[in-house]
Amino acid sequence: GQNIDQPTEMTATEGAIVQINCTYQTSGFNGLFWYQQHAGEAPTFLSYNVLDGLEEKGRFSSFLSRSKGYSYLLLKELQMKDSASYLCAVRDRAYNTDKLIFGTGTRLQVFP
Amino acid sequence: ETGVTQSPTHLIKTRGQQVTLRCSSQSGHNTVSWYQQALGQGPQFIFQYYREEENGRGNFPPRFSGLQFPNYSSELNVNALELDDSALYLCASSQWGADTQYFGPGTRLTVL
Numbered sequence: 001g002q003n004i005d006q007p008t009e010m011t012a013t014e015g016a017i018v019q020i021n022c023t024y025q026t027s028g029f030n031g032l033f034w035y036q037q038h039a040g041e042a043p044t045f046l047s048y049n050v051l052d053g054l055e056e057k058g059r060f061s062s063f064l065s066r067s068k069g070y071s072y073l074l075l076k077e078l079q080m081k082d083s084a085s086y087l088c089a090v091r092d093r094a095y096n097t098d099k100l101i102f103g104t105g106t107r108l109q110v111f112p
Numbered sequence: 113e114t115g116v117t118q119s120p121t122h123l124i125k126t127r128g129q130q131v132t133l134r135c136s137s138q139s140g141h142n143t144v145s146w147y148q149q150a151l152g153q154g155p156q157f158i159f160q161y162y163r164e165e166e167n168g169r170g171n172f173p174p175r176f177s178g179l180q181f182p183n184y185s186s187e188l189n190v191n192a193l194e195l196d197d198s199a200l201y202l203c204a205s206s207q208w209g210a211d212t213q214y215f216g217p218g219t220r221l222t223v224l
Binding site for chain 2: 004031033035040041042043045048087089091095096098099100101102103104
């Protein structure tokens with residue numbers, strides 16, 4: 001089966017740090033993506049982890065542990081514009097298809 | 113801006129009707145994937161096209177069908193529309209084998 005879990009909602013204060021967790025159990029795994037999605041808009045790419053460890057890109061960092069089926073997205077120095085949904089997605093390349101399996105998304109609200 | 117375009121932006125249909133959604137992929141991309149995103153949910157994989165052939169399908173009934181054209185643009189067709197088909201339909205383009213899929217802005221379909 002395919003199961004990707006992430007919290008439904010989180011709140012944080014401007015300037016703070018927030019960590020959004022994602023756990024997964026999927027039949028195939030070829031990497032894990034994080035996307036940001038503002039209401040009514042398309043998902044935009046944030047990060048891609050294939051190997052274990054931390055990837056840092058500006059204010060955003062993403063971590064992966066394949067043995068634990070676990071990832072997190074870390075957002076530092078939060079800004080109001082970071083209020084959005086954050087989607088965790090597992091890449092599955094089984095049966096010669098290259099598809100993304102998404103969690104339900106975490107809606108982050110940043111308050112002044 | 114990802115260079116992926118979709119039309120129309122919004123669409124209202126009634127139950128039992130048929131609909132065609134269109135996607136133009138980013139220049140140089142030969143693979144298009146379609147996703148359905150219901151309100152408050154993550155995107156769900158419908159199917160993928162590579163070089164004009166269906167290259168994998170998610171858990172969607174046969175009334176969801178598609179095409180890819182020689183210029184790699186794509187169509188999603190849905191027959192016998194049901195109320196539950198109301199959703200944001202996203203297409204994502206990529207170069208086969210590359211890591212990242214780039215999403216278009218989506219088509220918001222409402223079925224009454």
